[in-house]
Amino acid sequence: MATARLRFLSEEQVRQFKLNGFLTVEDVLCAEEVAALAAHTDLIAAGKVEQIPETSIQLEKVFREGEREVADQVLAVRKLYDLAVYDEFMWGHATHRRIVDIIADLLGSDDIKMYGDQLFMKAAVTGTAQPWHQDSASWRDIFPMDLVTAWTAIDQATVENGCLNFAPGTHRWGMVRGEQLSWFVEDLGSEQWPIVPAPLKPGSISFHHSLVLHQSNANLSGQRRRGYAVHYMRAASQRDMSVTDAPKMPRFKQVRGRSFAGRV
Template sequence: MDMTTGHFGGSLTEEQRNFYNTEGYLVLEDLLNEEDMIAPKEAMQMKVDAIADDLAVAGLITDKLEGRPFPYRLAELFRGLTAEDFLKFGRSWRDRLPGYFHLMSNPKIVDAVESLIGGEIFSNPVYNVRPKVPGVAAGAVPWHQDKSYWPDANANPVITVWVSIVDATLENGCLHLKPKTQHSRVLDWHQETYTGTGYTALHDHQVRPHKTVALPVKAGTAILFNDRLLHMSTPNLSDHVRWSVDLRYQPTDQDSMPQHGAGFLVRSHQFPDRVATLEDWMARRVERENATSA
């Protein structure tokens, strides 16, 4: 935000900002290209390699399927195994691999966020890499508000940036959301029992009155939404993994939520010398080591 004019910079148009502020979300089609996807995909493939190694050592598979295409390999590794076998590796991943830092720092994403909250931006520690695997109940995420995962944090606004790594379709479990629900307080929630993961969930009577929008999108699309907006995703009924990543950003003057991990300063017009590097992030430092800005 320009402190003298009160105007936001960034890449979004006034129309896009107005839509986000009114509806609580914004779809940015084709925000990322294939080159932008290389680093995060490499990180995901490193994780899948490690999982394949573990499954082989445990005697659960005899073929690591190293030649299979990216969308299919993880799905085929777990074909014939149980949901419990998959959940041993977590319902979502938060590994500190360089590819994820490069995604979180991508100027195309940060420029869009700047349009909404100004140019002093903190990358929240709650980021998730989500491999929605066919046949695993944990892939279906019930209606919830992201804010329910940090109800006591003094952080508002927190913007979720959900990025599709492969095409997200109605069949493989795309996002569904309830427009204009971002002004809701944090609703009373419970921990669901269906998936075996304890997702926070809302009751049907809390979400039924609001219109639902399904958002099938192409790979490289980013969906931005407020952390109070009601949203969910459906099960994966396809033969491949619906890969996505959800990132979160907030103004630097808000609670950095250290109880959830170490985020990092991703952009600052006031103190550019403090912006964290990959080395800082890998070392869990929130700002650049030996920064000289006062």
């Protein structure tokens, strides 16, 4: 069988992704691109970008419930989402040629749609943890379950400020359901199932499979850790309409290539 021509990655990088379920790529964005992304992110978090609805801005629980107050709303935000749906600048990032070339290499397809996006702000001191999970546990109406996330570091992501941690190879276990997740999490950190942190410089990106187990710790440091996650899928993916409790998403936007009647 002929292998697809790779656009950006080496065959070894694709092999590593297939083996581990994640891959980090250094310096995908240049310093100017990161600075522009960082500035725009803060404008959105401050509620100053008109086209982004208020519903796309979620505060950390302590601020939402009035337990803590902060003068600058930007530092109270936990997560922003659907940004590339509404905002041209963020859509420009989601469709960035280098990023989409890497996604095409990892999906083995040039027909790509965006499932959604989330910008994790992880403020200094108050930024909360993200527990172990598989993304497809939420996106359970999309088949095949092999979506790929590009997580771009806007700030330096370190072990101290809550970089992503992965359990390599766990995407090959398929969907871990209900109580199975807690059994499995008990074994993480062992020699057989190590936990691998993915610290990143600003502008570097980690790519992960939607079935690989991953998490991030709370940010107890004085440095914030913003990361922009864009989730991509094959345009030929199926949407199982009998699954009624999956997130209600805006229309999936075409990132590259063809769309297919009756598919996502």
